[in-house]
Amino acid sequence: MKVFLQTFGCQMNKLDSAIVESSLRDAGYQFANNAKDADVVLINTCSVRDHAEQRVMSHLGNLKHIKETRPDLVVGVIGCMAQRLGSELFKQSAVDIVCGPAQIAEIPRLIAEVMQEKKKTVAVTEKIRQISPDAQSLERFETEYSGDDTDIPAQAYVRAMHGCDKFCSYCVVPYVRGLETSRSPEAIIEQTKRLAQNGIKQITLLGQRINAYEYKAGDKTYCLADLLEMISEIDGIEWIKFVTSYPSQKYYKEIMQAMAELPKVCRYLHIPAQSGSDQILKAMNRGYTSAEYLELLDIARQIVPDIAIAGDFIVGFPGETDDDFSQTVDLVKKARYKNSFIFKYSPRPGTIADKRLEDNVPQEIKERRNHELLKVQEEISRALAAEVTGRTVKVLVEGPSKKSHQVDNLPQLIGRTSGDWIAVFNGPENLAGRFANVKITRTTPLTLFGELV
Ligand code: SF4
Numbered sequence: 377m378k379v380f381l382q383t384f385g386c387q388m389n390k391l392d393s394a395i396v397e398s399s400l401r402d403a404g405y406q407f408a409n410n411a412k413d414a415d416v417v418l419i420n421t422c423s424v425r426d427h428a429e430q431r432v433m434s435h436l437g438n439l440k441h442i443k444e445t446r447p448d449l450v451v452g453v454i455g456c457m458a459q460r461l462g463s464e465l466f467k468q469s470a471v472d473i474v475c476g477p478a479q480i481a482e483i484p485r486l487i488a489e490v491m492q493e494k495k496k497t498v499a500v501t502e503k504i505r506q507i508s509p510d511a512q513s514l515e516r517f518e519t520e521y522s523g524d525d526t527d528i529p530a531q532a533y534v535r536a537m538h539g540c541d542k543f544c545s546y547c548v549v550p551y552v553r554g555l556e557t558s559r560s561p562e563a564i565i566e567q568t569k570r571l572a573q574n575g576i577k578q579i580t581l582l583g584q585r586i587n588a589y590e591y592k593a594g595d596k597t598y599c600l601a602d603l604l605e606m607i608s609e610i611d612g613i614e615w616i617k618f619v620t621s622y623p624s625q626k627y628y629k630e631i632m633q634a635m636a637e638l639p640k641v642c643r644y645l646h647i648p649a650q651s652g653s654d655q656i657l658k659a660m661n662r663g664y665t666s667a668e669y670l671e672l673l674d675i676a677r678q679i680v681p682d683i684a685i686a687g688d689f690i691v692g693f694p695g696e697t698d699d700d701f702s703q704t705v706d707l708v709k710k711a712r713y714k715n716s717f718i719f720k721y722s723p724r725p726g727t728i729a730d731k732r733l734e735d736n737v738p739q740e741i742k743e744r745r746n747h748e749l750l751k752v753q754e755e756i757s758r759a760l761a762a763e764v765t766g767r768t769v770k771v772l773v774e775g776p777s778k779k780s781h782q783v784d785n786l787p788q789l790i791g792r793t794s795g796d797w798i799a800v801f802n803g804p805e806n807l808a809g810r811f812a813n814v815k816i817t818r819t820t821p822l823t824l825f826g827e828l829v
Pocket residue numbers: 540541542543544547548549550584585622
């Protein structure tokens with residue numbers, strides 16, 4: 377039996393897919409590169425933006441046509457959209473399985489059930505916004521994951537936290553992934569040791585608010601700084617990254633201190649601001665002002681002077697005026713991010729913003745603000761990247777670049793620095809999964825180009 381597994385969305389989804397793939401391989405399944413060659417098609421979905429959901433719907437339309445000639449093809453929708461829509465997804469006639477993110481451990485069983493009993497099946501958590509994920513069943517599934525077939529050689533994600541209960545007014549995550557829960561340090565360490573034994577050199581700890589990691593065991597409360605210290609002691613793990621940080625003072629200095637003191641912790645902080653206007657931040661229910669946010673960046677740079685910082689922004693949030701937007705532009709200029717992820721607001725069903733706020737910024741204004749903010753960020757990125765010219769940087773090599781221009785018969789490779797800069801250079805393909813030193817000769821806003829040293 378062959379499975380085609382397609383993944384949309386964030387790192388959490390990529391990790392879920394890696395875990396599903398590993399469990400299906402253990403159950404004897406092989407993997408296909410496209411739906412036509414597969415007996416089972418699984419789509420791991422994202423609900424964060426409307427666009428992502430529309431793409432899944434159009435895939436399901438295509439799969440319906442394939443199923444007309446191959447009625448035995450099993451189609452499963454898993455992840456956030458499955459949790460959000462539940463059995464409503466059966467309106468798409470191609471769908472046989474609907475499985476929420478907290479139920480992915482059940483996928484091998486669900487596939488077997490559909491094949492044997494020829495009936496549609498759904499596994500989601502009722503009232504997920506009021507409960508924490510079923511940690512026990514997920515934990516067993518999670519710790520068994522050994523990172524054998526990661527997308528990028530020698531790199532793996534490790535979940536530190538499930539869910540989120542911040543309820544930012546625009547965000548669907550608390551409604552599809554349940555309340556925030558931290559995994560035990562013991563489970564995370566055990567899993568990371570296993571990954572290291574399988575050749576993983578870089579792990580990225582994942583949490584929707586990773587800096588809020590907190591686990592009580594007896595008299596001791598572990599925070600992310602403790603976790604970073606414990607993981608630093610694992611032989612074989614050489615780089616540790618963590619995403620995504622939420623702007624908050626709690627444990628912040630401890631985490632920055634750990635980054636400054638522990639050589640294995642990468643000097644990279646992804647800390648979304650979302651807006652530079654206090655009025656919009658309040659409407660977003662973010663719980664901080666732009667001044668408080670900028671103070672956090674100052675603290676980070678005081679403790680870790682060479683830190684690379686990335687941001688996230690939503691433009692065109694309900695009620696965002698030209699003045700609100702210009703405050704966002706100001707914040708981006710002051711923050712001097714290495715890069716920013718900029719999105720146009722789209723209402724997500726069920727969220728507070730969707731229920732209470734009118735989506736009243738016209739699409740063309742959203743487009744214009746998006747474009748303008750990208751331009752501002754591009755100039756900052758260009759200047760920061762240019763500072764690296766002439767320096768030699770250490771990268772973890774990911775593999776051949778998509779363009780793959782050959783020089784002296786050597787392919788073009790891609791690697792990432794500790795500060796998450798992408799570096800492109802020519803070198804032997806067997807460097808994938810290994811560290812290399814690259815002398816940077818020229819730069820663009822998002823990429824460093826250089827020569828292998
Ligand atoms: S912190 Fe806010 S934006 Fe981030 S996942 Fe939680 S609710 Fe969503």
